Amino acid sequence: MTSPRLTSLSDVQGHVREPDDDQMRLECGVFGVWNAAEASAVTALGLHALQHRGQEACGIAAYDGQLFHTERHMGHVGEAFSGNDLMHRLPGRYAIGHTRYATAGASVIRNVQPMFADLEASGIAIAHNGNLTNFRALHAQLVTEGSIFQSTSDSEVILHLVARSRKGSMEARFIDALSKIEGGYALLALTNECLIGARDPLGIRPLVLGDLNGAYVLASETCALDMIGAKFVRDIEHGEVVVISGQRTIHSSRPFPAAQARPCLFEYVYFSRPDSVVNGRSVYDVRKRMGARLAQETGVPADVVVPVPDSGVPAALGFAQESGIPYELGIIRSHYMGRTFIQPSQGVRELGVRMKHSPNRQVLAGKRVVLIDDSVVRGTTSLKIVRMVREAGAKEIHFRSASPPIKWPDFYGIDMPDRDRLLAATKTMQEMKEMLEVDSLGFLSVDGLYWSMGVGQRDPVTPQFTDHYFTGDYPTRLLDREIAEGRNEPNERQLSLLVSA
Structure with missing residues (x-):
């Protein structure tokens, strides 16, 4: 058979970026609860805490002991799952939920999760955070063998x-499915007998276990546990599958060969909420350490340290404390920018940055400003912010990124542009400085980021984290990408083995 050809990252991920889009989209958030009163209401609260991980769509699947009930909506959690009738719409003591940004599959309702199917033994609903890097290969073979897909999401392959x-059992069938997928994932599955949670063999995507008054909870981040008043129990380990059933029975297995954990560094740089604890590390503390190390590596004489809110705030605090330069809120962020705001012309789009960020002129005028952001992707938004700060009267602008230069795209659940559209992949430091119109430019080093994580330097042989966006060292095979680039053209028998092994 002929495998489908993919021509770009937007083809691999199923959608195309807007021309002016210069932000990494958040991945997805998953939440599940087993045997709790008003499970769907608890799930809605948990998803609200995870809203930062995906703001395009959300859904909940609940089981009342006899029937499954599902709702999926475009938009925010608060818009979709408010009202006193939620428990009437989604009854039961068992539920899973998902909040989504489309990293694989277009942004349409049929791709919204949780996805549900009736099998001969049970109904099953699945919520997935991450991306499968062999999705297209699996999809092509499944379609050839008669499978009918209702979506373009990689999650439906599972x-x-x-x-x-x-x-024989649903647990065994789920593990059998996991043995055929590749990539980064945190998965939840709800059946009429159990709640299943799984984390990819490298632990790229996070998943935690909590306890809500005797009911077990699974969530992408600890901030979701805090939202509902649940106690943190532990992280789900890399490659671990947990099955929760009965009143309070939990079974854990490690069905795949042991591998060294390599959690995603961008959970700490950008994605996770600062009040979360990810893999035993406070995200807030790590970001402050990133800022302190950034000051050590790229310090410069200045009058004020200013964060690009909100994600640059902890690093800016660390930079200010380490350097002794005063920290000030020189940029004020609006939290009320409408999600559906229409930008009808290029001129209006150019003003869009001011809807989110406004200069605090009293802080900036006549000052040598160290401007701290979490990262630089294409540089277009950074340039707009720099110009705004300059127009507010800043005498000098020294731009600092609290992460290393981003040089490589991601395929594990982060929406990044193709490599030829990443600023640091296409320009030298001097060229970036000139493009951003700043007086100086500095990035945190890769070893500095590892130091901030508390592990000293990066081990070049066996890296402790997933860091390919900085180093080009991808932790897994990228089968779909290899096929797209013509470097791997599996024959029919090889593809068949993917789904029948």
Whole structure:
């Protein structure tokens, strides 16, 4: 058979960026609860805490002991799951939920999760954070063998693999499906008998276990546990599958060969909420350490340290404390910019940055400003902010990034542009400085980021974290990408083994 050809990252991920888009989209958030009163209301609260991980769509699947009930909506959690009738719409003591940004599959309702299917033994709903790097290869073979897909999301592949498995129990069928997928993922599955949670073998995507008055909770981040008043129990380990059933029975297994954990560094740089604890590390503390190390590596005489809010705030605090330069809020962020705001012309789009960020002229005028942001992607938004600060009267602008230069795209759940559109991949430091119109430019080093994580330097042989966006060292095979670039053209028998092994 002929495998589908993919021509760009937007093809791999199923959508195309807007021309002026210069932000990394958040991945997705998953939340599940087993045997709790008003489970869907608890899930809605948990998803609200995870809203930062995906703001395009959300959904909840609940089980009342006899029937599954599902709702999926475009938009924010608060818009979709408010009202006193939620428990009437989604009854039961068992539920999972998902908040989404489309990193694989277009942004349409049929791609919104959780995805549900009726199997011969049970219904099953699945919520997935991450990306499968062999999705297209699996999808092509499943379609050839008769599978009918209702979406373009990579998550639906998992449902088909579970349905095709001939293993005896739902747990075994789920593990059988996991054995065929590659990439980064945190997965939740709800059946009429159990709640299943799984984390990819490298632990790229996070997943935690909590306790809500005797009910077990699974969530992408600890901030979701805090929102509902649940106690943190532990992280789900890399490659671990947990099955929660009965009143309070939890079974853990490690069905795949042991591997060294390599959690995603961008959870700490950008994605996770600062009040979360990810893999035992406070995100807030790590970001402050990043700022302190950035001051050590790229210090400059200045009058004021100013964060690009909100994600640059902890690093700016660390930079200010380490350097002794006063910290000030020189940029004020509006939290009320409408999600559906229409930008009808290029001129209006150019003003869009001012809807989110406004200069505090009293802080900036006549000052030598150290401007701290979490990262630089394409540089277009950074340039707009620099110009805004300059127009507010700043005498000098020294731009500092609290992460290393981003030089490589991601395929594990982060929406990054193709490599030829990443600023640091296409320009020298001097060229970036000139493009951003700043007096100086500095980035945190890769070893500095590892130091901020408390592990000293990066081990070049066995890196402790997933860091390919800085180093080009991808932690897994990228089968779909290899096929797209013509470097791997598996034959029909090889593809068949992907789904039948």
